[in-house]
Amino acid sequence: MKKICIPVAVIFSISVFSQVGINTAAPQATLHVDGNKDNPLTGAPSLAQQANDVVITSSGRVGVGTINPTAQLQTTGNMILGAATLTNGTTGYSTMVRNNTTGELKVASSSSGNTFVFNNVVYQINNVSGDFINDFNTNLNSTQYTVIITGSSFITANGGGLSNSSTGTFSPKNIYAYSNGGTWHLSADYRGGSTADSINGSWTIYCLIINNTFMNSLGTVTSNLGGSSNGSATTPAGL
Incomplete structure (x- = not known):
């Protein structure tokens, strides 16, 4: 019996430069x-x-879902991801975000290339003026980040406490972060108080720094209670 060989390469070469349609002419x-x-x-x-x-x-x-993809992969519908491996607390992962206008997926980052949503920084500020920090510039860009103080502590070199020379008491500590000149600043103080041993102290301030890519500013809600101790606020637009 004779074997018939067909030059397959010749057959395929006919459509090498053509477009292939399945279910479409x-x-x-x-x-x-x-x-x-x-x-x-x-x-x-x-x-x-x-x-x-x-x-x-x-x-x-x-x-x-589109014949004109503008990226390496584009879909016009929903995507489903099955069970994925958990990170189990391992660091070093970035977050994917979606451009609400174009639908394009990107890795979220600040202009400096930071790809983390949440960042933790501890500021150890030593030898302050008694217990008072008036203006400590963190040099963190307030356009790129939001700073939240999560905790703090204050000590003096020999462990001395705080006092008020006139009353023996002092107001609770007042500590906050504020934006000034495009960067975040810290202020900390025991109002009305001073170090009992007249020695300059040290502040430890714990800060949570959030990438503003994930922040939605809802502005300022102003309420006038008319001298009352009770009141309520309007729901911010956008929530």
């Missing part, structure tokens, strides 16, 4: 699959017809 990309077989015989499908299409373009872009 008018492919719009290098590979075009019309899932529902509802595309027109000629010309480009409508947006509704593209919804069930998958394409691979000549530049290697993949479009799902």
Whole structure:
């Protein structure tokens, strides 16, 4: 019996430079699959017809639900991720965010390249004026970050306490972060108090620094209680 050999390479070479269509007679990309077989015989499908299409373009872009992907992978519908491996507290992971205008996915970062949503910094500020920090510039960009003080402590070199020379008491500590000149500043003080041993003390201030990519500023809510101790606020727009 004779064996018949067909030069396969010759057959494939006929369509090397053509577009391939599956379920469509008018492919719009290098590979075009019309899932529902509802595309027109000629010309480009409508947006509704593209919804069930998958394409691979000549530049290697993949479009799902669109025949004109503008990124390496673009889908116009929802994506589902199955069970993924947990990080189990391991550090070194960044966060993906979506551009609400273009739909493009990116790795969130500040202008300096920081890719973490939350950052923790401890400021050890020694030899302050008694117990008073009037203005400590952290040089953290207030456009890029928001600073929240999560805790603090104060000590003097020999462990001396605080006192008020006139009354023997002092007001609770007043500590806060504020934006000035484009950076975050810290202020800390025991109002009305001073160190009992007249020795300058040291503050330890714990700060949570949040990447502003994830912050939504809702402005200032102002309320006038008219001299009363009770009142309520309007719900901020955007919540």
